[in-house]
Ligand SMILES: Nc1ncnc2c1ncn2[C@@H]1O[C@H](COP(=O)(O)OP(=O)(O)OP(=O)(O)O)[C@@H](O)[C@H]1O
């Protein structure tokens with residue numbers, strides 16, 4: 001498996017706050033990689049910087065060895081797509097309208113992409129005319145994932161998809177993420193829910209106040225006493 005996405009030495013500050021310090025990461029073709037860390041570790045900062053939505057002090061991002069463009073819509077067109085923290089669906093628009101927005105950056109949207117999303121999440125198909133604000137939290141998360149898939153990404157980036165959801169819904173959504181990955185989409189996920197993220201991913205990076213403190217195979221991290229004590233609640 002070759003490297004698909006490579007982030008080198010990324011640093012981001014907000015005034016005096018150094019939110020990310022020289023963080024580097026790789027994601028192989030068809031791999032699932034997680035970044036775990038507590039509140040304020042810099043996870044969203046990292047994702048937003050990769051997507052060109054937050055300015056970096058330093059850092060380079062390569063997709064297939066080529067530097068990513070800077071503007072977010074061009075980044076999406078290149079093959080990255082973000083499911084943002086807190087889902088950010090357009091509540092007054094219908095499910096269909098939200099999904100169509102996900103395809104905006106493409107020069108040639110394909111109607112089959114919508115069918116693909118509905119095959120992954122049949123509940124979205126059943127509710128296609130419903131305003132997104134009337135969906136349950138879990139359905140809104142499915143919509144946010146579906147919207148991101150509408151640009152046909154090679155890399156799907158997910159910022160805390162488990163946030164505020166019941167354990168059973170989290171399990172469903174993570175099972176769907178595995179299926180999306182099996183269909184060829186590489187996944188980069190950041191989570192406070194370390195256990196779920198480590199169970200889903202092959203490799204993981206641990207961020208603490210903007211610094212990388214550990215990285216390795218997710219299975220090994222699940223068994224690591226330090227990780228257990230700090231992130232897995234025993
Ligand atoms: N726009 C901003 N202006 C100033 N400081 C910010 C801004 N965004 C984030 N920060 C700070 O940067 C640090 C990292 O925040 P970030 O949102 O990246 O963390 P996170 O790991 O995503 O946390 P959480 O798990 O709570 O979502 C925090 O100390 C936060 O207060």
Ligand SMILES: [Mg+2]
Pocket residue numbers: 043044045085159160
């Ligand atoms: Mg965050």
